Amino acid sequence: MEIKTVGVVGLGTMGAGIAQVCLQAGVDTIGRDLTDELGERGRATIDRYLSRAVEKGRLEPEDKDDALGRFALTTELADLAHCDLVIEAVLEELPLKRELFGELDGILGADAILATNTSALSVTEIATATNRPERVVGMHFFNPAPVLALVEIVRTAFTETAVFEAAYAFGERLGKQPIACSDTPGFVVNRILIPLLNDCVRVIDEARVSPEDVDRAMRFGTNWPIGPCALLDLIGIDVHVHASEALYDALREPRMAPPPRLVRMAQAGHLGRKSGKGFFEYPRT
């Protein structure tokens, strides 16, 4: 099953990163967002990252030009008709993803594979919006996609083995470290990380320890490269609260529920790095 052309739907944080990874692996990629402006914003993000890599001597200027030359933009879903694989990275909303998968099902060739980058929704529920659930997988990249090597390749009860293997092999072709897993809430990393980060936040209040000291505890006591509060600021407090709620809904385990402190931070707009303030302050440069 040869994958020559990839479609990426949604060119926000994850979609732009996934498209960049495909482009750098030499894959013709077509990105779809809702408006030309949103598409161009995605292209500008990729351009910025590649330019930085050139400045740092990690990428040859001609490789940057080649990568960007392989990228096409569209607002029309129908322009993805010739794609062998479409990776969806739109907002984390089940009705939106189901609608999109239903539309793509009617547009793509019969052999095409559909992948979702969902973090916490059921791949099965997304797959059943199509008439080809056997050709649907999860390809869960991590943020930032060009930097983090892991991609969780998620199979449902419907997924054909050949489809799963093609998605896994494509992950390897992208230079990633794929792992095989099943469609269970949070897959592997979020199933472990979300309750763990929630515990770290609860300790702040229970043990009356500062966020700085929780971070120092985990960095110097367990050799984490980054403290949990700094990591939450990087992930985005709103993104983490949303994922915690989804996991809590799915599993009903109290540790999955977002700690009230995080909910309040999200309500106050203290979302971490992206808002300039979370557990810590991030002066705008």
Ligand SMILES: NC(=O)c1ccc[n+]([C@@H]2O[C@H](COP(=O)([O-])OP(=O)(O)OC[C@H]3O[C@@H](n4cnc5c(N)ncnc54)[C@H](O)[C@@H]3O)[C@@H](O)[C@H]2O)c1
């Ligand atoms: N941000 C993360 O850390 C992270 C990590 C792994 C997975 N994910 C998952 O990736 C997905 C995308 O998250 P994100 O953080 O990139 O979101 P984002 O808000 O940055 O980007 C979403 C993009 O999708 C576009 N969009 C919305 N509806 C669309 C449609 N019908 N067609 C085309 N484009 C559409 C929006 O305009 C936006 O550009 C979510 O499912 C999320 O759970 C996110």
